[in-house]
Amino acid sequence: MRRARRSLVFLLVLIVGLAGLITYGVFRSDATWTPKLALDLQGGTQILLAAEQTDGESVSGDQLQQAVSIIRQRVDAAGVSEAEITTQGNQHISVSIPGKADEATLQRIEASAKLDFRPVLSTGIGIDLTEAAGEEDAAAEETATGDAEAAIDAGDAPADENLDPETIPESAGDLAWITPALQEKFDAFTCTSEEALDTRETAADRPLITCDETGTQKYILGPVELSGDVISDATAQMATTSTGATTGEWVVQIVMNKQGTETFGKISQRLFGAESPQDQFAFVLDGNVLSAPQMQAQILDGRPSISGGFTQDSAQALADQLKFGALPIDFTVQSQEDVSATLGTNQLSAGLLAGLIGLLLVVVYSLFQYRALGSLTIASLAIAAVLTYLLLTFFSWRQGYRLSLAGVAGIIVAIGFTADSFIVYFERIRDALRDGFGIESAVEHGWKRAFRTVLASDGVNFLAAAILFILAVGNVKGFAFTLGLTTLVDVVVVALFTHPMMTLLARTRFYRSGHRFSGLDPQRLGAVYRGRMEFRAPVVGKTASGKRNARSQKEAERRQTIAERKAAAGASTGKES
Amino acid sequence: MARSFAEFGNALYTGEKSIDFIGKRRTWYLISIVLIIVSIAGPLLRGGFTFGIEFTGGSQFQVHLSEGQDRDPAVAERAVLEVLPASAPRVTQLGQSDIRVQTEALSDAENREVTAALAAQYELDESEVTYSYIGPAWGQDVTRQAVIALIVFILFAALVMAIYFRTWKMSLAAIIALLHDLVITAGVYGISGFEITPAAMIGFLTILGYSLYDTVVVFDKIRENTAPGELNDRRTFAESVNLGVNQTLVRSINTSVVALLPVGSILFIGAFILGAGTLRDISLALFIGILVGAYSTIFIAAPTYAHLREGEAAITKRDAKVRRLREQRETGGAGAESEEASTVAE
Numbered sequence: 023m024r025r026a027r028r029s030l031v032f033l034l035v036l037i038v039g040l041a042g043l044i045t046y047g048v049f050r051s052d053a054t055w056t057p058k059l060a061l062d063l064q065g066g067t068q069i070l071l072a073a074e075q076t077d078g079e080s081v082s083g084d085q086l087q088q089a090v091s092i093i094r095q096r097v098d099a100a101g102v103s104e105a106e107i108t109t110q111g112n113q114h115i116s117v118s119i120p121g122k123a124d125e126a127t128l129q130r131i132e133a134s135a136k137l138d139f140r141p142v143l144s145t146g147i148g149i150d151l152t153e154a155a156g157e158e159d160a161a162a163e164e165t166a167t168g169d170a171e172a173a174i175d176a177g178d179a180p181a182d183e184n185l186d187p188e189t190i191p192e193s194a195g196d197l198a199w200i201t202p203a204l205q206e207k208f209d210a211f212t213c214t215s216e217e218a219l220d221t222r223e224t225a226a227d228r229p230l231i232t233c234d235e236t237g238t239q240k241y242i243l244g245p246v247e248l249s250g251d252v253i254s255d256a257t258a259q260m261a262t263t264s265t266g267a268t269t270g271e272w273v274v275q276i277v278m279n280k281q282g283t284e285t286f287g288k289i290s291q292r293l294f295g296a297e298s299p300q301d302q303f304a305f306v307l308d309g310n311v312l313s314a315p316q317m318q319a320q321i322l323d324g325r326p327s328i329s330g331g332f333t334q335d336s337a338q339a340l341a342d343q344l345k346f347g348a349l350p351i352d353f354t355v356q357s358q359e360d361v362s363a364t365l366g367t368n369q370l371s372a373g374l375l376a377g378l379i380g381l382l383l384v385v386v387y388s389l390f391q392y393r394a395l396g397s398l399t400i401a402s403l404a405i406a407a408v409l410t411y412l413l414l415t416f417f418s419w420r421q422g423y424r425l426s427l428a429g430v431a432g433i434i435v436a437i438g439f440t441a442d443s444f445i446v447y448f449e450r451i452r453d454a455l456r457d458g459f460g461i462e463s464a465v466e467h468g469w470k471r472a473f474r475t476v477l478a479s480d481g482v483n484f485l486a487a488a489i490l491f492i493l494a495v496g497n498v499k500g501f502a503f504t505l506g507l508t509t510l511v512d513v514v515v516v517a518l519f520t521h522p523m524m525t526l527l528a529r530t531r532f533y534r535s536g537h538r539f540s541g542l543d544p545q546r547l548g549a550v551y552r553g554r555m556e557f558r559a560p561v562v563g564k565t566a567s568g569k570r571n572a573r574s575q576k577e578a579e580r581r582q583t584i585a586e587r588k589a590a591a592g593a594s595t596g597k598e599s
Numbered sequence: 600m601a602r603s604f605a606e607f608g609n610a611l612y613t614g615e616k617s618i619d620f621i622g623k624r625r626t627w628y629l630i631s632i633v634l635i636i637v638s639i640a641g642p643l644l645r646g647g648f649t650f651g652i653e654f655t656g657g658s659q660f661q662v663h664l665s666e667g668q669d670r671d672p673a674v675a676e677r678a679v680l681e682v683l684p685a686s687a688p689r690v691t692q693l694g695q696s697d698i699r700v701q702t703e704a705l706s707d708a709e710n711r712e713v714t715a716a717l718a719a720q721y722e723l724d725e726s727e728v729t730y731s732y733i734g735p736a737w738g739q740d741v742t743r744q745a746v747i748a749l750i751v752f753i754l755f756a757a758l759v760m761a762i763y764f765r766t767w768k769m770s771l772a773a774i775i776a777l778l779h780d781l782v783i784t785a786g787v788y789g790i791s792g793f794e795i796t797p798a799a800m801i802g803f804l805t806i807l808g809y810s811l812y813d814t815v816v817v818f819d820k821i822r823e824n825t826a827p828g829e830l831n832d833r834r835t836f837a838e839s840v841n842l843g844v845n846q847t848l849v850r851s852i853n854t855s856v857v858a859l860l861p862v863g864s865i866l867f868i869g870a871f872i873l874g875a876g877t878l879r880d881i882s883l884a885l886f887i888g889i890l891v892g893a894y895s896t897i898f899i900a901a902p903t904y905a906h907l908r909e910g911e912a913a914i915t916k917r918d919a920k921v922r923r924l925r926e927q928r929e930t931g932g933a934g935a936e937s938e939e940a941s942t943v944a945e
Contacts, residue, residue, distance in 0.1 A: 062877070072736065111744060122726065128707065356740065357653070359731035365663050365697075373878060376868035380861025387860060391853055427877045428801060434865050435805065435885060438858030439812070445857060446816055449608075449850040456612050471823070478763055479815040485759060486752055486808030493748040494804075498741075501801050501881070505808070 026522035033405070033518040040412040044419065053419035057411075060426035060500065063370045065363030066120040069131060071353040073113050081113050089353075090115055093131060106422065110499065114356070118424075122360060137250025137344065139286075140230060140243035141293065142302035142314050143200055148213030148233045148240035193292070197300070199229040199244055213237035234311040241311055243304050247289055250307075252282025256344040258337035261329060272332035274313075274341045276325065283324025290326075293317035307343055373430035380434050384441050392448055398527065399444045402520045406440050409511045414504075423503070432504030439483060440512045444520060446479075447472040451524070465528045469521050476516055484509045608849040614842055621841040624902035631779060631899055638786020648789050651796035654738030658705040661729040662698040662717055675700050678720040682712045694873045704732065741797045745804060752807055753777070760815070764822055768907040773814040776892075776900035780810045784888045798877040802884025809885070810892040813854065814900045820847045821901065833925070835918040840905040844897055855893035862886050 047053025061068045073081045073089055081089075086109050093115060097105040106118040117131055191198040200208075213233035226246040233240050255277040260268040278286055293301050294317045304314040315328045328340070381403065389396035410433065417423035450468035459467055487506030491499055527533050610616035620627075642648055652659050664670055672690040675698050679688040689701040698721075705713065710730055718725040753774060761770040784806060788795060821843035825836065834842065862885045869879030908914055 070737070072734075072740065114740075125707065125711070354736065355732065355734055356737040357731065357733045360729055362663060362726050362729045364727055365661065365729050368663070369873060369876070369878070372868050372872050373865075375872075376865040376878065377861070379864040379868070383860035383864060384857055387853075387856060428798065428881065431801075431865060431878055431881045434861045435858075435881075437861040438854075439809075441857045442812075442816075442854045445850055445853045449847075449853075452608065453612060453846070456609060475816055475819040478819060479812040481763075482756055482759065482811045482815055483808040485755055486804070486811075489748050489752045489755065490801075490804055493744050493751065494741075494801075498745075498797065498801050498804070501805075505805065 026525040029518045029522040033514075036514075036518075037405075037408060037412065040409075040416060044412065044415055047419050051419070053415070055415065057414040057418040057423065057425045059366070059370065060424040060429070061118045061120065061366070062359070062361050062427045063366045063373075063425065063430075064120065065122075065361050065366040066118060067122065067128070068119075068357075068359045068361070069117045069128070070110070070356045070358070071115045071117065071131075072356045073115060073353055083109075083112070086113070086115065093117060097127065097131060106424070108422075111493065115353070121363075128358075137253070137312075138226065138246040138306045139248040139250070139289075140246055140304050140306055141289070142241055142299050142304050143197055143229065143244050144208065144242040145299045145302075145314075146208065146240045148211075148238050193244075196244070200242055204229060204231070204242070207231060208240070208242050211240055213240055230306070230309070232306070232309055232311060234314070239311070241304060241314065243306065243311070246306075248282060248285050250305075250344070252278050252285070253344055254279050254282075256341040258332070258334065258341040261327070271329060272334055272337035273327045273329040274332070274337050274344065275327045276344060278324035278326075280324075283322070286324060286326065287320070287322040290317050290319070290321045294320050305344065312343055313340060369427050370430070373427060373434070377430065377434045377437070380437050384437055388441065388444070394532070395448055398520060398523055399441060401523070402444060402515050403437065403440060405519050406508070406511050406515045409515065410436075410504075410508055413507060413511065417507075424500075425504075426500035428498070429500035429504040432501040433508060436505060436508035436512070439480075440508065440515070443472075443476045443480070443512055443516045446475050447516065447520065447524070450475075461534050462525075462528045465524050469524070473517065473521070477513065480509050480513050611845040611848050614845070617841065617845050618848070619841065620844045620897055621837045621902050621905045624898075624906065627898035627902060631783075631895075634786070635779065635782050638783050638789070641786055642789025645790060645792065648785075649792050649794050650738065651794040651799075652701055653733050653741065653797050654795070656704050656733055656735030656737070658702050658710060658713075659731045659733070660700040660702075660713060660717055661693065661731075662700070662721055662723065663727045663729070664696050664698065664721060664723070668696075668721070670696075670698055672698065674720050675717060678716040679713055682716050683709065693876075694871070697873075704734070738797075741800065745800050748804060749807070752804075756807075756811055760811070763815075764818060769818050769822070769904055772900050772904035772907060773811055773818065775903050776814055776895040777807060777810045779895050779899055780806055780888055780891045783891045784884060787887050788884070793883060794880075796880045798880035799884045802881045802888065805881070805885055806888030806892060809858070809889055810895065813851070813892050813896045816854070817844060817847045817851065817896050817901060818904070820844075821904070833921065835921045836908060836914045837905045837918075840901055844901045848897070851893060851897060855889060858889050859886065862889060 044053055044055070048055060071093075073086055090107050090109055094105070094107045097107065097117065097119065105120075106116070108116050110116050119127065208231050211231050214237065226249075228245060230243045231240065232243065253276055257275050258272060259275050261271045261273040262268055289303065293303055295301065296317075298316070301316050302314045303317055305312040313328055315330060332340070384403070385396070385400050388399040392399065414423065414425060418425070447468060450472040451464050452468075454464035454467040455461070457464075457467075484506055487502045487509060490502035491506060494502060607616070611618075662675065670692055672692065675690045676688055679686060679690075679700060679702060683702065683705075686702050691699045691701075693699045700713075700717065702713070710732065714725055714728045714730055717723075717728050721727075756777075757767075757770045757774050760773055761767040764770065781803065784803065787793075788799070793799070821840050824839045824843040824846075862882050865878050866882040866886050869876060869882055873879065909918070
């Protein structure tokens with residue numbers, strides 16, 4: 023009795039405390055009164071990226087975190103507010119952008135590939151020569167052919183299908199990389215062709231045929247000489263003269279780390295003064311040439327700058343790409359979803375409608391099955407709903423949780439599971455009544471057994487939700503989260519509300535007298551052998567003797583009925599044998 | 600109905616009325632084996648499962664139309680062909696006001712053009728067109744994770760149950776019933792040609808939790824009935840198990856109904872108002888799974904458990920004793936009756 027009141031008070035404190043915390047958050051922090059919605063409910067763009075290390079190894083947690091922060095910088099750089107970037111599982115990154123994301127932002131996120139430096143071996147015009155033949159193109163063609171001849175001379179490679187030279191050339195800038203077969207492929211290559219999309223597949227230690235971003239220039243590049251992660255910073259700035267005056271020209275200033283400084287120094291020594299186009303050094307992002315500047319000096323301090331017709335915007339864009347592309351991880355877009363705001367709103371209201379109908383049906387059914395006791399189910403479900411709502415709002419504020427459509431489904435499904443724990447409890451009380459217990463002791467007795475069952479079954483359910491949450495990707499996570507949360511809420515509500523309320527109700531006249539609408543009418547429940555209106559008499563007392571009395575009563579009753587049953591069963595088995 | 604239902608519960612509880620779930624187990628096994636064979640052979644004969652775009656990769660557009668607007672699929676088809684003459688778009692009407700168009704995987708630029716063309720053809724704002732792109736690896740990734748989740752869950756759940764019930768045989772019986780549910784639910788999907796989407800997979804994985812949840816409740820009662828203190832010389836082990844199933848039968852029915860009501864309402868709303876989508880896919884798998892799960896708890900899990908235990912020497916011995924005593928009581932009872940009769944005669 024006292025314990026029941028204490029439980030109720032504790033629950034009240036819990037709810038008021040949670041509500042108070044959120045109220046505080048709303049006024050003093052960035053909390054909201056409702057859980058934040060995921061993009062499938064509010065409209066927006068959701069992109070799921072898969073990260074893969076280029077050497078085929080699995081991506082470490084640290085690297086994934088680094089990738090997240092890099093993507094966050096990119097998205098923020100685009101001025102998108104409230105973008106959500108999170109890791110999912112051990113190789114997925116989910117990017118959620120409210121509203122419709124513009125093309126530039128999308129490209130910036132998706133262009134999040136590996137940045138490499140490769141020497142330029144040969145160049146050509148990337149558009150189809152047969153269609154756009156002109157003097158200029160022909161000249162470019164000649165250069166390329168010239169290079170090819172040089173390559174044949176130098177490498178002495180046989181003209182077979184092998185794209186790799188027989189002997190591995192000494193340096194990455196060696197023209198021996200260009201075998202006749204590679205040259206043939208290069209000649210046939212156009213930037214608009216299908217192959218142009220596959221350039222990122224090329225291995226780091228092999229030459230690469232690719233185009234620049236605009237698709238007008240094509241290149242043969244040597245193997246990777248330096249990877250992008252040596253870049254520690256890249257900024258767009260005005261070029262200055264030695265006296266410090268600005269020249270008005272935009273350049274991209276790069277700062278390299280120690281290892282990069284060393285290697286780049288050697289490369290610049292080789293490239294400086296080399297014959298064109300072999301004096302060019304290409305920055306390759308996602309298999310496409312970002313920029314292929316000529317080496318105009320030996321750069322030994324690791325602070326190269328790229329100049330050449332930049333506007334402020336183009337310089338800034340290149341600087342961003344260099345800085346943020348310096349991650350040795352490849353991303354592939356696994357799924358992208360643009361959900362219109364109307365569709366999101368529709369789905370939310372449909373989800374809520376489904377929940378409401380489901381709730382109503384459960385309420386009607388439990389009133390039908392458990393009469394007035396059904397009202398306790400309704401009250402418990404209401405408390406569970408309040409608690410779930412507060413917790414979701416709280417997690418949305420503190421943990422950045424967002425309610426998705428799958429999450430809504432999880433909550434609706436949980437209505438059934440939650441109501442089930444009441445059914446288990448009520449059935450146990452009924453069982454105890456059938457055993458001859460008085461209402462009050464039946465409630466206690468039923469509770470002891472029911473709570474154990476509720477804990478065990480909710481434990482299994484929670485285990486399922488937890489494993490789903492940890493392992494699964496995408497909207498499975500949202501579903502698992504709400505399912506797990508509501509399972510915990512269920513245990514709390516059953517223990518701190520339903521049971522204490524039942525204890526208190528059992529003392530009211532309505533239930534104690536076993537009113538026929540109470541759902542606990544001992545007579546209808548078959549608490550037999552005790553004459554009309556006398557069902558309370560033997561076991562109301564809480565004393566030990568009362569209990570013993572109840573037990574013996576129960577035992578006697580069971581013997582009798584079972585004996586009857588066995589007699590019948592025995593007769594039938596007798597026939598069978 | 601409620602009245603008779605409660606009375607039905609009483610009769611089951613006291614054992615006055617008893618449905619012989621355990622004794623007729625061969626029948627249930629046979630039914631389930633047939634169902635499982637159909638579930639495996641059916642999809643094979645139909646040519647495998649129907650996978651959603653999430654597994655095959657591709658682009659999907661969903662156009663939201665206002666009520667009463669003409670939803671002619673040909674319009675959408677025209678719009679797509681305008682942009683991509685070589686493509687073969689699949690156009691379906693969705694729910695009450697949406698059109699869904701599926702194509703092969705499109706590039707960003709193509710996607711924008713198609714979006715614009717669809718919006719123009721239906722005279723809508725571009726914001727009413729929802730676009731999703733799914734890479735070919737996405738479905739495989741989801742599947743792999745789901746399979747890992749499935750295996751990890753089964754191992755953990757088996758362990759947890761074995762500890763809780765203190766017998767691995769209950770755990771094994773519950774897992775057998777669980778696999779039974781998964782195979783049959785998947786079979787229903789395969790045979791009926793429902794699309795398997797990641798959302799449907801969520802449904803499948805939730806069945807894991809539900810199926811065991813249901814089994815745990817019934818097994819808890821069975822454990823109580825077969826606890827050393829509760830076993831008496833009047834019931835064989837199998838009969839004790841059977842009594843447990845009967846005593847929880849009303850609960851099982853009520854629980855399944857209560858679980859099905861909300862799931863059914865999502866299914867209804869999802870299918871008829873929204874058309875295909877997360878809500879419908881989750882709830883469809885769950886609806887089937889809950890039905891199969893309720894069946895398997897009673898007809899498969901409990902009989903399997905009794906079956907597993909019956910071979911144990913201690914139980915065989917005790918069962919034999921119970922049967923012997925019962926026979927004695929019967930003949931003794933008959934003797935007493937005749938005695939009584941003779942007393943009356945005197």
